[in-house]
Every structure is written in C-alpha cells, then in structure tokens.
Amino acid sequence: MSRFRGKFVYTIDSKGRVNIPFKFRKVLSPGANETFVVSRAPNDCLRAYPKDAWDSYEDELASRPQTPETLQLHRLLGNTLSESTLDKQGRIKLDAEQIAIAGLVKSITLIGYTGYIEIWSTERFNEYIDKADDFDKVFFQSVEAGLRAK
Amino acid sequence: MSRFRGKFVYTIDSKGRVNIPFKFRKVLSPGANETFVVSRAPNDCLRAYPKDAWDSYEDELASRPQTPETLQLHRLLGNTLSESTLDKQGRIKLDAEQIAIAGLVKSITLIGYTGYIEIWSTERFNEYIDKADDFDKVFFQSVEAGLRAK
C-alpha cells in the first residue's frame, strides 16, 4: 500500500495541471501504473487514489446493497470521476468540473493520508481547519474512541 | 520497540534542523529506517515517532469508519504531519508550520517517552511543568484512570 504523508502547498496552472509531490510519487505502488483516479470527497475537495487502490474501493462500493442512497452515491461519484496518468514532470490533470467543485484557483493544498491524497483549495482548507474543533479536544476524543474500539 | 528515555536541551537552527540525541538514535529500531514521523500533540508541542511505529498507529486510524468526526481527526493530524529522515549529523528537519505551532525559537527541549519523543520550546515546557498540578495528586489520579480503563 502507498503511504502518502504530509502536507504540500503547490500551484495549479492554467491547463489544470497539479504537481504530485515527489515524496508521494516515490511511494506510489507499482501496481498503480503511475495512474491516479480522482474523485470528489466530503467538504468539496478532491481525492486522488492510486489506480489499484481505487479498484478495491470500487469493489467494496459495488458490494453494498443497492439502496436508493447507495445508488445515488454511485451516480454522484461517477459524475466527477476521472483517471489521470503522471506526465514526465510528475503532474496529473484535473478537468474543469473537478476544478469548479473544489474551487481551485491558484494555491492548492495536497495532504497525504494512508491510501489516498486529498486536493484542496488552500483557502478552503485553511477555513476548514480554522472552523474545526480544538486540536487537543479532538486528540483526546480520538484516544477514547480507540479505547472503546478494543 | 524503541525505548526513548531522558531529557535533552538542544538548539534549533535557522534551517529548522533539530538534533536527535545520540542515545535516542542508538535505540531507534532498525525498522524505522532512520526515519521519524513528526506530528502535533496536545499542549502545542510536537511528537516524533519512529516510522514503523507510526505505520501501525496509522493503520488503526485508517480502519475506522469515515464519520465526519473521524475525517476531521484525519485532517487535523494531516495538517501538521511530516516525515523526516536523519541527515548524516543525526538531525531531522521540521517545517515552518510545525515550528510556528510549537513556538520553537532557539532552545528546544526533547523528552523521550517509551515509544516517541516530544519536542518542546524549552520556555513553554518549563512553564507547563510549573503550572502543572501537584505531582503526587497527578500520580494517583492517573493510577485510578488506569484501573477504570481495564
């Protein structure tokens, strides 16, 4: 599994190209074939999954019972989904609809999570963090949740 | 597991480099590959985990269902997370945001706990200790909490 970690602030150019941090490219699993699947994620941001990881996620989605809600999710996801392969400079390309949804203008923030990368407008991401609960509070809540799960 | 122990007072330089005490490097597990993951911790300090130890923690986090609360935790953590490998002199590099949050200026205090290292501004750390409750009281409260958790 690719272990993406850390935050990087980059720039999106006029052609919709976004650089993938070198550290992320380095840990990208070979099975992904240098290709990412970009989808929409909660709070109006985008996620880039390594192609092979997306395949698994897709299988999990397909296995859920087709309730009206799940069906709607499938359709909403499909609406803004794209596949993009790294160019020689290590960038992927986002399409116009994705750029609009995430409100990407110039400054982009990329954050690595274990299996995927989130792509945010820097402005919106900072707003999200500012509005979020106090770090210490969330930290201790999480510790409790971890204990309860045992 | 790496058993970090003791307190060390060092200096952060203009490039954001912080020396890791020789004693800590000596006990660093080989699985960490000379690499630390630096994250934010309660009371505006930083923590450095050996890479392999962080991997396990991350797996546990990633396995939680993505509720809005969990997602918020992921993002708060990811916001100030970085990975850094020891240079030839045995130092790691902190980024500007981490330095700002922890208020690191010159004098740094590193304290080893069993599985991680905490990085504090020396000034803030001393204040924290001064303001802390009576040692004996805190000692017995923690013992009780340990009993309740079982």
Added chain:
DNA sequence: TTTAATCGTGGGTAATTGTGGATAAGGAGA
C-alpha cells in the same frame, strides 16, 4: 592534567524539484 575521541552546531555548494511555456501529435468537424 593532557590528549583523543565523540557529539552537537553552523554554513556553503551542488543537485533536485516545482513551475511555466513552447512545440509536436492526435482527433474532430467542415
């Protein structure tokens, strides 16, 4: 007390990475 080795600190240099633009290739429509 002197000497030697080890560890922490600071700075200079060279390679790498991110970014923008130019050129070539491919496809659609007339």
Added chain:
DNA sequence: TCTCCTTATCCACAATTACCCACGATTAAA
C-alpha cells in the same frame, strides 16, 4: 483532405532542499 482545436510531450529556469565539510565543545580515557 484540410484546418482548427484540444491534448500530450518536451524543454528550460529558478527556488528550494539535501548533502557535505569543518569547527568547537563536551566527555571519556590515559
């Protein structure tokens, strides 16, 4: 078939980073 538009590949610059070397202080040994 030709032209225009879109997409992808290539090239070049500049800022940043990481690597390397050297000094000094502290500790250990003789």
